[in-house]
Amino acid sequence: MTDPRLTRLFGVSQRWLLILPLIAGYAWMLGNNLGPISNRISPDPDDTMRLLQVRDLLAGQSWFDVTQYRLNPPLGAPMHWSRVVDLPIAGTILLLRPFLGQAGADLAVQLIIPFMTLAVVMLILAAITRPLLSPTGRLMAVAVAPLTVSALSQMQPMRIDHHGWQMAMGMLMVLAALQFRPRASGILAGAAAAVWLNISVEAIPMTVALGAWWGVSWLINPASHDRLRTYAVALCAVSLLLFVLTRAPSAWAVPVCDAVSSAHLAASGVVALWCAIAVRPGLAPLWKRLAVLAGGGGCALAVMWLLDAQCLRDPFANLDPLVRRYWYVGVKEGLPIWQQAPLVALAILAQPIVGITGAILAWRRDDEARRMAWLTYLALLAASILATFALARAGGLANMLALPGTAFLSLRALGWARAIEQPIPACPPRLVHSQSCYPPMSYRFRSRAGT
Known part of the structure; x- marks a missing residue:
């Protein structure tokens, strides 16, 4: 049984049950990181590099140019990092710089962005718990969120790189999957997956998993076609839009495996077109629906193989042995759990x-x-x-x-x-x-x- 006092609290002041754990949790993180904050030490070199990329953007470097010229001078090193993550950082610096100066704005943004990311993730988590848990359970899930490995590692103060936003988009996909309105569910999930993919191709497993889940749902119940169809179309449309808005036309045909490329977009387009035409509510018997799903997946893989087969294999297979030994293997978080x-x-x-x-x-x-x-x-x-x-x-x-x-x-x-x-x-x-x-x-x- 749920405590009626908690029920009333959720009904009247539910927002405080999100705000209080958020503030208390982040205050605890601030207290635990006073040394790095006072010395302006980022948790990871990528956070420092992200700040430099934003400062270069504000100093006049092209929106479409994410080359880091401090590396490998004078040619620089292409970062393949998404400008989507740069937007809130750049906006916060522009807002605070007139009042705090450049150094003060840089420090402030390294404290504000993790707090903002944690707030977004906890808000989505609270929405996910609504169709699953009682008010007491919702309170428990949200209250402990700042204490998880996720928050302590990816949303701690000074952590401004993209991993927190990836988590937010993944949570948003799950929230969309739990919604009752099929088309809205598919559109929201597809848009969230597209944003996540623009940030990092590490979104591919969850993107495929959600599509597979809705594919199985359509196999079992032909009337549930709307989620899969709208998901595939929204994923393709938003991915294409973000690709055009964040990638220079001269780079559209450049083959890359660590970011969304034209090959990925082509495969997504094939799936979207296939689902829009073939995924229908009245398609029977079961083997026809199974053939449609297998055909769509097979065509997407074939397109990827024809346009950029390397991305279907190990994208780091061609690394120089010295680079693999002293860089790739040294990034432990990028290795398997075993x-x-x-x-x-x-x-x-x-x-x-x-x-x-x-x-x-x-x-x-x-x-x-x-x-x-x-x-x-x-x-x-x-x-x-x-x-x-x-x-x-x-x-x-x-x-x-x-x-x-x-x-x-x-x-x-x-x-x-x-x-x-x-x-x-x-x-x-x-x-x-x-x-x-x-x-x-x-x-x-x-x-x-x-x-």
Whole structure:
């Protein structure tokens, strides 16, 4: 049962249940990072490089030119970084520079952007929990969000690179998948996936996973065609728009694998056209729908193979051995989970494992009205965990996305404990309740202590 006081609180002042954990969590992060902030030390070199890229833009470098001329002078190094991420940073600096000066605005933006990113992610998380959890569960999921590995690593002060925004777009895709209006759901998910892809092609696994999930839904129920069709069309249209707006015409035909290229757009266009024509509500029998899905996927892969086969293989296969040894292998977050230190792998996977356990339990035991929403959530959480095994930094999304399932498991454990009258038998479920939301935190504190 939900405490009626919490129900009233959600009904009258629900926004405070998002704002208070947000402010308290970020204040705690600020207190833990006073040294790096006072010395202006970024958590990662990419954050410093991102700030330099924005400052170069404001100093007159072309919007379409993301070459970093401080590297490999005088030719520079093409960064392939998205201007979408530069926009809020540049806008904040322009707003604050007249009052704080350049140095003050640079420091302020490194504190404001992570807070803004965390606020957006928590807002989306609160919306995701609405069709899944009771008011008490929603409060729990949102309240612990600033304590997750995702927030502590990707939304800490001075962290202005693109990983937080990637997480926000991934969460927005999940939110769209849980919406009841099919066309709005497909359009929102397609737009979010397109923005994420423009930021990083690390979005490809989740983009494909959501399309596959809606493809399976259409196989089972032909009347559910609208989500898949609008998703494919919106993904292609918004991707093309962002490509034109952020990439110089001279670079449109340049083959790249670490950013959206003309080959990716061509494959997306094939899928969008295929879905718009072939994905219909009355298509029967089942084997015809299966043939449509297989044909669309096969054509997309064929187009990618013809235009840029390297992107279907290892995009880093042609790296110089020296570069691979001293750079690529040294970026641990870009390696699979099995190449991480055991404690690091445990910290990345602990919360998702707890979350998917809770999601499975919710799908099997929750109210009938919520079971389909839980099944959709479960499928996308599982996809994010699989992506984490292939790429460790994908665990940021998996950790944040795990919170609704974690909250459900925690509340169920509390209910089990309260139903047990004897104190000793009640200890295990109480332990599950108290610890389920915090599996990464013990590792965090151990790492700070150097143990």
